[in-house]
Structures are given as C-alpha cells and as structure tokens.
Amino acid sequence: MKSQNQPHTVYFSDFDGTIAQLDIGDTILRHFGDPSWQDYARRYALGEINSQECLRGEFATLRATKQQILQLVDTLELDPTFPEFVRKVHERGDELIVLSDGQSYYLEHMLAKYDVHVPFYANRAVFENGGVKLEFPHLNPDCEVNAANCKCSHMPKHPSERRVYIGDGTSDRCAAGKTDLVYAKGPLLEWAKKQPWNYRPFRDFADVMAQEGF
Ligand SMILES: [Mg+2]
Numbered sequence: 001m002k003s004q005n006q007p008h009t010v011y012f013s014d015f016d017g018t019i020a021q022l023d024i025g026d027t028i029l030r031h032f033g034d035p036s037w038q039d040y041a042r043r044y045a046l047g048e049i050n051s052q053e054c055l056r057g058e059f060a061t062l063r064a065t066k067q068q069i070l071q072l073v074d075t076l077e078l079d080p081t082f083p084e085f086v087r088k089v090h091e092r093g094d095e096l097i098v099l100s101d102g103q104s105y106y107l108e109h110m111l112a113k114y115d116v117h118v119p120f121y122a123n124r125a126v127f128e129n130g131g132v133k134l135e136f137p138h139l140n141p142d143c144e145v146n147a148a149n150c151k152c153s154h155m156p157k158h159p160s161e162r163r164v165y166i167g168d169g170t171s172d173r174c175a176a177g178k179t180d181l182v183y184a185k186g187p188l189l190e191w192a193k194k195q196p197w198n199y200r201p202f203r204d205f206a207d208v209m210a211q212e213g214f
Pocket residue numbers: 014015016017018167168169
C-alpha cells in the first residue's frame with residue numbers, strides 16, 4: 001500500500017553516458033591520463049579486474065590539478081532533455097536518484113551547471129601531489145557485479161511502489177536487475193536482452209518521458 005510520503009515511482013539513473021552525453025571519467029583520462037590507463041579499461045572489459053581496481057589504476061596514471069580537470073569538465077554536456085525530465089518527475093511527486101560509478105566532484109559540477117537538484121551516490125576523489133586518488137565509500141564486497149559503488153545497495157533507502165532504472169553500462173547491472181522496468185542502451189541493453197528483465201531500449205531522456213507518458 002502507498003504510504004503518505006512515499007513516492008509512487010523512484011527513477012534510479014546512471015550518470016556517465018546516460019545523463020552526461022559522454023563518459024566524463026574516460027574523457028578526463030583521455031586528456032590527462034598516461035595512455036596506459038587503457039590497459040586497465042581493457043582488462044575490466046574482459047572481466048580480469050573489477051571496477052574498483054580498474055578505476056584506481058586508471059586514475060593513478062592521471063596528472064592534473066582539480067582546476068584543470070574542472071575546466072575540461074565544464075566544456076562537456078548533459079543530455080539537454082534531462083533537466084525537463086527531472087522537473088516532470090518532481091511535479092508528479094516522484095523521485096530521481098543518481099547512482100554513479102564516477103566521481104562526486106564532476107557530478108556536483110555538472111548538476112549545478114544545469115541547475116538540477118537531485119540526490120546522488122558516487123565515488124570520491126582526493127586531489128594530491130598533482131594527481132587523483134580515488135576513494136570508494138559505497139564499496140560492498142558482496143556486490144554481484146563487483147562495482148566500486150554498489151548501486152543496488154542504495155535502493156532500499158528510497159522506497160516506492162515502482163522502481164525504474166535508466167542506464168548504459170556494466171556497473172548498472174546489479175541495480176537494474178532489482179527494478180520493475182529498465183530503460184537500457186549500449187552495453188546494458190545487450191546484457192538486458194539475455195536477462196529475464198522487463199526492459200525497453202531508449203535514446204535519451206526525451207525518449208524516456210515519451211515512453212513513461214509524461
Ligand atoms: Mg554509464
């Protein structure tokens with residue numbers, strides 16, 4: 001039964017490649033990382049290392065200050081239909097929660113730039129000695145996809161009658177599998193096709209709005 005303050009639907013969304021048009025973490029690495037960062041990405045894609053090992057290794061190759069990184073991040077874009085999606089979700093009394101295996105400083109920067117106010121869970125970065133050290137406050141050793149930020153561990157904190165997931169990647173799998181409906185693209189869509197999930201392909205947030213009947 002619906003309790004008084006509980007939203008009908010909670011939308012859980014990935015950030016990089018879903019809300020942000022590009023993967024911002026990868027874009028930062030392409031600009032400021034040693035090319036060896038791609039070895040970690042390749043080993044992660046092959047399943048040889050988990051996302052925590054991948055991210056830690058990738059970002060250890062990076063040489064830049066926080067200011068340099070934020071200058072680059074500032075040139076990147078979110079899906080232009082995302083702010084309208086959030087406005088409509090809130091108008092309906094529903095919620096949107098961002099679950100990201102990216103890093104808090106660039107989520108904060110981009111969400112503020114687009115004047116979007118939503119809760120998010122992400123990894124942390126400490127800027128020291130001209131580089132970046134990652135911290136993983138939401139690591140869960142039992143995560144079924146071994147994500148650095150175990151996305152599904154946040155879902156019970158946001159109860160609702162209906163859970164919807166929106167995403168594109170490997171780190172989305174554990175959370176997406178625990179929802180009523182998954183909007184999937186990219187590698188998550190290929191994965192969804194082989195799962196017993198209720199899923200729909202999507203292009204962008206305008207497409208999700210249309211499919212949700214907003
Ligand atoms: Mg993604």
